[in-house]
Amino acid sequence: MTILVVTEHKNAELRKPALEALGEARRIADQNGGKVIALIMGSGVDSLKDIPARYGADAVLVADAPALAHPHPEACRDAILLAVRKTGAGIVLFPATGAGQDVASRVAAGLDAGLASDCLALHVDGDTFEAERSLFAGKIIARVALKSGIRIATLRPNVFPVCEADSSKSAQVEILEIPAASSRMTLREIRPGAGAKTDITEADVVVTGGRGMKSPENFKLLEDLADALGGVVGATRAAVDAGWRPQSEQVGQTGKTVSPVLYLLFGASGSIQHWAGMSGARCIVAVNKDPAAPILEKADYGIVGDLFEVVPALTEAVRKIRG
Numbered sequence: 014m015t016i017l018v019v020t021e022h023k024n025a026e027l028r029k030p031a032l033e034a035l036g037e038a039r040r041i042a043d044q045n046g047g048k049v050i051a052l053i054m055g056s057g058v059d060s061l062k063d064i065p066a067r068y069g070a071d072a073v074l075v076a077d078a079p080a081l082a083h084p085h086p087e088a089c090r091d092a093i094l095l096a097v098r099k100t101g102a103g104i105v106l107f108p109a110t111g112a113g114q115d116v117a118s119r120v121a122a123g124l125d126a127g128l129a130s131d132c133l134a135l136h137v138d139g140d141t142f143e144a145e146r147s148l149f150a151g152k153i154i155a156r157v158a159l160k161s162g163i164r165i166a167t168l169r170p171n172v173f174p175v176c177e178a179d180s181s182k183s184a185q186v187e188i189l190e191i192p193a194a195s196s197r198m199t200l201r202e203i204r205p206g207a208g209a210k211t212d213i214t215e216a217d218v219v220v221t222g223g224r225g226m227k228s229p230e231n232f233k234l235l236e237d238l239a240d241a242l243g244g245v246v247g248a249t250r251a252a253v254d255a256g257w258r259p260q261s262e263q264v265g266q267t268g269k270t271v272s273p274v275l276y277l278l279f280g281a282s283g284s285i286q287h288w289a290g291m292s293g294a295r296c297i298v299a300v301n302k303d304p305a306a307p308i309l310e311k312a313d314y315g316i317v318g319d320l321f322e323v324v325p326a327l328t329e330a331v332r333k334i335r336g
């Protein structure tokens with residue numbers, strides 16, 4: 014069994030969701046007697062080639078070409094199709110990031126392969142490949158079986174554990190030759206979003222504000238708390254629609270799905286659409302001045318109180334503890 018992991022990188026590091034995909038591939042390979050191959054795509058990415066071995070890869074394929082300098086979906090798809098053919102991979106794993114979801118579907122179409130997206134767990138036993146997926150805004154977990162020859166899955170960030178880094182490990186590195194690009198699509202410009210440096214889907218701590226924040230300026234309170242906790246700021250759709258926060262920070266059914274260790278929610282009612290994006294958080298703390306707010310029934314910890322009193326007190330307490 015050969016498992017190909019399509020990695021992503023940023024600032025000369027593999028992104029955490031890619032390390033998580035490598036960790037899951039390692040677990041499956043160990044259980045089934047298989048091999049993990051990491052694919053690195055980009056331009057000038059030679060410095061990354063030693064990283065995958067530390068996180069579970071047996072071998073590394075490097076596709077280094079100008080056409081891959083940016084995550085161009087068609088160029089990436091073509092490189093991945095080449096990698097699948099070269100390695101004979103039967104399983105292909107992607108991080109369920111925006112780019113991963115985009116390219117995975119193109120690769121699945123190109124290979125006529127089954128695709129399970131945004132998976133919460135994988136169960137692979139010999140020829141059996143099953144994936145757990147959250148459906149209907151998190152109301153049910155479906156266990157789907159892929160029956161195709163090649164099986165593809167994208168893995169929700171912050172759900173799968175990363176292997177403990179082992180710098181003594183090394184992997185065989187091969188170059189994947191990429192022919193000159195012949196895409197019908199031209200990437201003209203990439204504009205960085207206005208959101209935080211760490212994407213909220215990758216953060217361990219998310220501090221979210223809703224309509225109860227009352228103004229964009231008041232989000233400074235949440236930024237301070239997020240800084241103290243080493244987290245990032247998120248927003249409900251009400252706060253995004255009001256123009257208080259960028260769309261890249263929206264959590265929920267029409268925003269992003271997050272699975273942090275800690276999710277703090279201030280001045281938000283806990284609508285089903287918001288819950289759909291954050292119910293996978295390991296610990297949910299909500300602060301609402303209305304004791305009947307639905308979120309207070311669902312949260313692990315609820316505080317009935319005025320966020321404008323609670324947030325500064327929390328920030329101060331965290332700063333004291335963390336020195």
Ligand SMILES: Cc1cc2nc3c(=O)[nH]c(=O)nc-3n(C[C@H](O)[C@H](O)[C@H](O)COP(=O)(O)OP(=O)(O)OC[C@H]3O[C@@H](n4cnc5c(N)ncnc54)[C@H](O)[C@@H]3O)c2cc1C
Nearest residue numbers: 223224225249250251265266267268280281282287302320
């Ligand atoms: C198709 C569809 C998709 C949607 N997708 C999303 C989505 O992706 N994400 C999302 O978030 N929403 C989404 N929504 C919108 C969703 O239905 C809710 O309208 C929205 O989540 C409400 O945001 P909120 O909780 O910030 O605001 P509200 O529901 O207005 O809640 C504000 C809360 O703040 C509390 N509050 C006010 N002042 C204070 C204070 N000083 N201290 C403490 N608490 C205070 C109030 O008691 C209240 O409970 C979607 C809706 C639809 C129809």
